Amino acid sequence: MPMNQPVAEGREYEARHLLVLEGLEAVRKRPAMYIGSTDTRGLMHCLWEIIDNAVDEALGGYGDAIEVILAADGSITVHDRGRGIPVDVEPRTGLSGVEVVFTKLHAGGKFGAGSYNATGGLHGVGASVVNALSSRLDVEVDRNSATWGMSFRRGVPGTFDGPGPIAKFTPGASLQKLRRAKKGVTGTRITYWPDRQIFLKDAQLSLTDLEARARQTSFLVPGLALSVTDARGPETTQETFKHDGGITEYCEYLATDAPLTDVIRLQGRDSFTETVPMLDDAGHMEPADVDRELEVDIAVRWGSGYESRTKSYVNIIATPKGGTHVAGFERALTRAFSKALEGTRLLKSGEEIIKEDILEGMTSVVTVRLAEPQFEGQTKEVLGTPAVSRLVGKIVEAELTSFLTSTKREAKAQARMVMEKVVSASRTRVAARAHKEAQRRKNALESSTLPAKLKDCRSTDVDRCELFIVEGDSALGTAMRARSSEFQALLPIRGKILNVQKASVGDMLKNTECASIIQVVGAGTGRTFDLDAARYGKIIFMADADSDGAHIRCLLATLFFRYMRPLVEAGRVYTAVPPLHRFELINPKRGMEKYLYTYSDAEYQRKVAELTKRGQNFKEPQRYKGLGEMDADQLSETTMSPRHRTLRRITVDDAEAAEQTFDLLMGNDVGPRKGFIVDGAYQLDAATIDA
Structure with missing residues (x-):
């Protein structure tokens, strides 16, 4: 803009436009x-x-x-x-x-x-x-x-x-x-x-x-x-x-698998020098070197399972996103195990271990205490003090090496079991990678065929494409006529899939239905899952609105939560909400649809009262017991068409609480599940059972 050109009205910016917020x-x-x-x-x-x-x-x-x-x-x-x-x-x-x-x-x-x-x-x-x-x-x-x-x-x-x-x-x-x-x-x-x-x-x-x-x-x-x-x-x-019992008791509380070791405490204290701004006698801020004391206390144990769980804290404040203390701890794990395995014949020539091998089945609580830690933001989710990483690593490496190379009978036996587990995890990882590379080479030479039962869509726009996982072949026929084949794909599953909370990864991959779902989604599983490689923008579970349908949705949610969690965290997994009842109005009044749908018993009661109050006559409402009872137009209008349907997004607001819920409903421990069912039985209104 030329210097002499007048400023447009509404674009003035003077000191009087500044707002000074005082106090709180x-x-x-x-x-x-x-x-x-x-x-x-x-x-x-x-x-x-x-x-x-x-x-x-x-x-x-x-x-x-x-x-x-x-x-x-x-x-x-x-x-x-x-x-x-x-x-x-x-x-x-x-x-x-x-x-x-x-x-x-x-x-x-x-x-x-x-x-x-x-x-x-x-x-x-x-x-x-x-x-x-x-x-x-x-x-x-x-x-x-x-x-x-x-x-x-x-x-x-x-x-x-x-x-x-x-x-x-x-x-x-x-x-x-x-x-x-x-x-x-x-x-x-x-x-x-x-x-x-x-x-x-x-x-x-x-x-x-x-x-x-x-x-x-x-x-x-x-x-x-x-x-x-x-x-x-x-x-x-x-x-x-x-x-x-402190963090030893906490570590035992967090662990869900059978123990291979007792809870091991890795403790130590060290000091470091930090340059911080300090007020001098004149009230000016000047950089000064301050000696800091760092206290490290870590509880760790290995179990027979494969999941890893680490909780980290600074001065008892949780740091869910980790920080320098967790980074130092994890680096020290790799160094300590590598050093300890050198003195054994467990690791063959050319083999190596990485952090992921050690984390399998490991439960740990990492706590550090120091004055004036540096956090990222007021919410204190990440520790940023640089020196902590080096000192935690030094203390953990020394303490853990001492345990892994102990000559005491009990500690020696436990250390041997842990090192064998880590080496086994390393070989499994290498074998899986070799299999994956071989599969990639095979796919490069010949096109990989998707399951024949998949009814794919024509669009290649991932964000627009939707995959409906449909319960049963009977519902599939109706869904094929009800869908928009441009962007809606259908994958039928037969009955209830494998309960993956109880099964191993190998058993899960051998299961035909689970393998088909993973293959169709196309983004891998577990730590190797690549969200960007997913072939569909939405994954939608479409099952009957009965107890069996709820069970199937729960089993599918368990599969996605356990092996394709990034999809859930990204908000791309949904359940369809089919209607429970259909009203057919007799001579509907102007502006009213001939068919009305309700999606819950409470909504049904409200709709009956509303129609009765208006003096609107209607036939005996139809109660849907399954998706197969609807014709294609009804299924499209109520459940599949983006213009009219209702989807319920599956989210993970609190991953820990969700994982505990899945473990309660689907895990190996029967006692808590039985107690949950018995407690719920007393709250059930027997009159509402649809028998």
Whole structure:
């Protein structure tokens, strides 16, 4: 644009257009930056922030119990027996310690070296962020033989003239001394109401997630009792988690297969120097070298299975995406096993092992503790401190080599079994790769034929193509006439496929139906699965709307979850929702369709009531017992046509919970499944059974 050309209206950009957010306004303006989202995940993240502060006190040796209460009025209370938030005046701000912690971003006792050594919180924003996103927050502190209290509304200190967040609020109050407390009693009670101006209406606290987090923390801090009380429903439930066995007990809890070894503890301590910005006497930030202590504690065991499970933590904060501590651990595994196998005749000349061979059947809990760890973001999912990788690797390699080369009878026998398992995994991997390469060469010379029963589509646009996995040949004939052959492919399966949760990989591949599904999807299985190679954009299970159909859908979901999980994680696996009932209207009124469909018994009852109220006559509704009862037009209109159908996407919001559910429903352990069925039997309304 020429320098003298006038600026178009609406494109001005002056200093007056800049918005300066003061205090906690930034949190309310951009909450997702601090808690990830404003749905259930963000709501739970706020609770984790408060609980983690209480756990940090216990981690430092102050207090051995934490109570979490979910009240019927929507409030959440966290009570710890730590030292209590400081109540004296902070000299630079002139505010009480409580007000500083709850109203100032990046303020707390975890920046310096005096109050905490290793903590989960380190950015100093957790309590203040929760305060900013709460319609009301009350804090009480037991300290100095007194109970002190203060209240806030959306981050602003003040007083309420009654209970709950809707009480009249008067801003401007400071910390008050409420009453005397017993000598020596200390702790903090925080009660808050999440602000529904911020969080989505359907965001709800998950008791399952809360109890899982409490259980996990009780393993990581031995001796700490965490009590969770849920008073939101008609009945109040309470459960307390306390484990004195630490991560050894946690590793045993996580493992699902028969053990080859006892739980092995790999422990050590080392130091490193880190360059960090520090405030000098003049208040300027200057780089300075700081000596850090790193404490490493890892529990690991090998079992007879093939799945690998690793849980990692930094100062008891979960790092689900790993980081430098996990990278150092995994590199050390390979070095230690390679070194130990050199002294045996198990590994033949030319053979080598890689990390994946060692991870088969391994369950591990990796924990490190250090001051001021570097995380990627406030959600703390990945540890980034560079020096940790080298030090963890050194400690693990030394400790694990000691176990693998032990001369003690029991340890020696266990080490031998593990090394034999690793070598066997290596040879299986090499044989599988050779078979795959041979198959590729064969495919290059002659075209590979897909199963004859596959009714493929004509389109080559993967994103548009859909594969319907259809239950039975009877439904296949109707589905062939109902589909759009341009982009909808059909693969019939006969009855119920193999339960792959109980079967080995070899048995799964020998099963005709499973092998056909994997071949048709065309992207491989397990670790070698290539999502980009999948031949269809949607995989849709289409089975009858009865118990057998539900069983078949569950078996198919198990197959995809276990061997083609990236498809599920990408949201490309669905179940079709066929109708249960069809209404045929007699002389329908203007604007009404002649045929109406309902997809559940509740919807059926509502539709009957609606038609009766309107005075609309209809024939006796038809109850579909299977897909084969519909003709092609009906199947297309209700179940297959993208314009009218309903699909239910299969997602993995929580892979761990999903895997536990599959193991309960499909695994080898019959006892828990029997208990699940018996408990469910008492909740079944016998009158609803379609017999």
